[in-house]
Amino acid sequence: MRCRMRIGVLGVGAIGGVISAYLARAKHELILIDLWPENVDCINEKGLKITSIEEEFVVNPKALHLGELSRIRPEFDIIILSLKSYDTAWACKFIEPHISPCGFVVSAQNSINEDVIASVLGWPKVVGCVLTLGAGMYTAGHVERTSSIERPAFTIGEPSGLATKRLDQFAEIMSAGGITKITNNLWGERWAKLATNSMSNAIAGLTGLKSAELRQNPEIRSLSIEIASELVNVGNALGVQIEKIGMVPANLFPQALKNNEIKEKVEGLIIDGGKTIGTGRPSLAQDLLKGRSTEVDYLNGYIVEKGKQLNIPTPVNESIVELTREIEKGFIQPSLSNLGLIKKI
CATH class of the missing domain: 1.10.1040.10 (N-(1-d-carboxylethyl)-l-norvaline Dehydrogenase; domain 2)
Known part of the structure; x- marks a missing residue:
């Protein structure tokens, strides 16, 4: 049975765009949020295009400018944070009002940012996602997946190392984008x-x-x-x-x-x-x-x-x-x- 969780992707660059494309194709309840106005407009007008080694397709998820959140006021069970590491602290503060009571933020970023997220939201709101796929984005609305779908893509884990129901649910969701592993050794x-x-x-x-x-x-x-x-x-x-x-x-x-x-x-x-x-x-x-x-x-x-x-x-x-x-x-x-x-x- 598919998990019906409300997902927000904050940062729709190379990694956020690739994740978004596969989750949208799998019909998950999804909203994209990005800082690049042209990217948001292009996705809303023409769709999000992904080119991979195996295939090319276009999906049509809803995309929002940052300023639109305060008007629409969506609430998310999962926020996939895929902005640059130096944007982590303000992004967590920005998105905090839109996280459901049992919701959490997933760091799908380079570096080690879980402690920064926890300093804003608290450790119970933090899940890690280590990325092992390759991606690029050079034009608005078009992402490239540069590694094969057969290559492991995501390793997810709780900072505590515990096995949790939400990890199982999140792994099911992320499997739409590639091979997903749960770890008890996130660090x-x-x-x-x-x-x-x-x-x-x-x-x-x-x-x-x-x-x-x-x-x-x-x-x-x-x-x-x-x-x-x-x-x-x-x-x-x-x-x-x-x-x-x-x-x-x-x-x-x-x-x-x-x-x-x-x-x-x-x-x-x-x-x-x-x-x-x-x-x-x-x-x-x-x-x-x-x-x-x-x-x-x-x-x-x-x-x-x-x-x-x-x-x-x-x-x-x-x-x-x-x-x-x-x-x-x-x-x-x-x-x-x-x-x-x-x-x-």
């Missing part, structure tokens, strides 16, 4: 995805390469191992049981810096993992192409911040944050030569 999944994003997003932005291309470059593979090693050291110190990072057991990354045999094994797994991730650009690289602020402070910068709190050095991630800011400001341009500017361990 371990979050840190693993943070590693994947930190290894790819900013590096794609710095170099101009696409996701799959990053894995084919030996210098970038070595750099990725250093990025992940710093993250694993910080995560372990925090007591996080980090899940596999792609295909690689997390604790192999620090070991790879000291053992060439392990390093070769890790690089081989990185290459193999790159064969199934699709042809798109990571979200940070998309933001740079669009002239938008990036989430680097919430990806590599998150590792740096937590490292400072624990007195654990993270020089590679710190250097990547600084260089990404230079590109945001237009002081340097994406290029493979930027790899030479990164301070190494």
